[in-house]
Amino acid sequence: MKNHYTAVVVGGGPAGSAAAHTLAKSGVEVCVVDRFRFPRQKLCGGLLTQRAKKNYAAIFGPGWEEMYDYRCNGAKFFDGERLVNSIYNYGELYLCDRYRFDARLIDKARQRGAELVQGERVTAVDLRHRVCKLQSGKEITCRYLIGADGVNSVVANAIHNGKTSRNGKAFALEATLPAAALSRKIAEPEIYFDSIEWGYGWIFPRNDVVVVGVGGLFSKNRDFRASFNTFYRNRFGSEFAGVVKGHFVPFGEYSRGMGRDGVLLAGDAAGLVDPITGEGIAYAMQSGWLAAQSVLEALSGKSKYVNAEYRKRCAEITGELAYAAKIRNFLFSPATRALFITALARSASAPRRYMELMSGELTYRELLKNSGRKLLRLAADKITGT
Numbered sequence: 001m002k003n004h005y006t007a008v009v010v011g012g013g014p015a016g017s018a019a020a021h022t023l024a025k026s027g028v029e030v031c032v033v034d035r036f037r038f039p040r041q042k043l044c045g046g047l048l049t050q051r052a053k054k055n056y057a058a059i060f061g062p063g064w065e066e067m068y069d070y071r072c073n074g075a076k077f078f079d080g081e082r083l084v085n086s087i088y089n090y091g092e093l094y095l096c097d098r099y100r101f102d103a104r105l106i107d108k109a110r111q112r113g114a115e116l117v118q119g120e121r122v123t124a125v126d127l128r129h130r131v132c133k134l135q136s137g138k139e140i141t142c143r144y145l146i147g148a149d150g151v152n153s154v155v156a157n158a159i160h161n162g163k164t165s166r167n168g169k170a171f172a173l174e175a176t177l178p179a180a181a182l183s184r185k186i187a188e189p190e191i192y193f194d195s196i197e198w199g200y201g202w203i204f205p206r207n208d209v210v211v212v213g214v215g216g217l218f219s220k221n222r223d224f225r226a227s228f229n230t231f232y233r234n235r236f237g238s239e240f241a242g243v244v245k246g247h248f249v250p251f252g253e254y255s256r257g258m259g260r261d262g263v264l265l266a267g268d269a270a271g272l273v274d275p276i277t278g279e280g281i282a283y284a285m286q287s288g289w290l291a292a293q294s295v296l297e298a299l300s301g302k303s304k305y306v307n308a309e310y311r312k313r314c315a316e317i318t319g320e321l322a323y324a325a326k327i328r329n330f331l332f333s334p335a336t337r338a339l340f341i342t343a344l345a346r347s348a349s350a351p352r353r354y355m356e357l358m359s360g361e362l363t364y365r366e367l368l369k370n371s372g373r374k375l376l377r378l379a380a381d382k383i384t385g386t
Ligand SMILES: Cc1cc2nc3c(=O)[nH]c(=O)nc-3n(C[C@H](O)[C@H](O)[C@H](O)COP(=O)(O)OP(=O)(O)OC[C@H]3O[C@@H](n4cnc5c(N)ncnc54)[C@H](O)[C@@H]3O)c2cc1C
Pocket: 010, 011, 012, 013, 014, 015, 016, 033, 034, 035, 036, 042, 043, 044, 045, 046, 047, 048, 120, 121, 122, 123, 148, 149, 150, 151, 152, 153, 154, 172, 173, 174, 213, 215, 247, 248, 249, 266, 267, 268, 269, 272, 273, 278, 279, 280, 281, 282, 284
């Protein structure tokens, strides 16, 4: 490790790997610092959409087939025990183990020439002079700093002067279980809308294991462990006895500035997770890539204002997340949730729309425009009892 690099990336998850790969590919001297050694565990459902596949191909090129462990082409949507709707033959969804997925991504960045410093936590950041202070006492300076250090980002914390609140985030609990130990076979992702306030429960298959989780807005839930236990008992008819782990997830509150002073936030550090579906991997890769492109443009002299350029490039993502946050109020609010379930149950096209949203073929903006009138009609029917 040297004392100075053109770019330093804090965090080697999907956002950091995408940024480092893009910079190293263009010959920029870049160093990634991660607090863990790869491969490392990352709590995650591991669901990869067509959006993730497209972003991966644009950034890393070929090799998608090695990135996931299981694929299927449908999903089921439940309200309690009731199967509300389902979709088959949609197009593929992929499920990965983040232990392998993230290790492969960071390896690709390394192969391109990025330096990786592993097992070193960044403890503090001097934004003005772009200095990263490491747990070992060492310091690294850089011209551009990319904060890709996840939901509890040290870099974002420095940018927001420690004023980040947990209330706008979701908290999720998850367990990975041997598929053979469960009372039934899970072949495609199952989403349960009744299992937690302002969130949902999920059961995701992955060859010989199944991932079971619940996640919801932190401020709207009191006892996540009780929600998880009830969810598990109701789905599998027995008490949960294994290991369950928890983690925060950004859920609607993204960083408005996306960084400042040559420091750029990407992925969860910038809050880029869909506040309805919880999808974050695709946006992490995309924003890491966009951050690197903004740095490349600044280095080439084409742009003087790296942060303004980055904000502009991310507007497509942040605009969508802002629409999703509005729609979420309808989907998750106790006052209108029943309407949403009715709409989902009645509509032949709703599951397809959900999948299209996840693949990026439909935007939340288009959804709001197309469905607004239908939902108003449904609301009127409910009120008049027709
Ligand atoms: C329970 C759960 C289920 C989820 N399910 C899905 C899903 O099915 N599909 C989906 O698309 N998204 C899912 N998400 C969201 C997804 O996991 C994140 O959006 C995604 O991991 C963000 O990638 P990232 O690179 O920004 O951050 P991360 O993947 O969190 O990577 C951050 C990296 O930074 C490192 N780091 C952190 N702090 C420091 C520090 N101080 N110094 C040095 N290194 C540091 C960490 O070790 C880590 O390697 C889920 C999240 C949770 C919690």
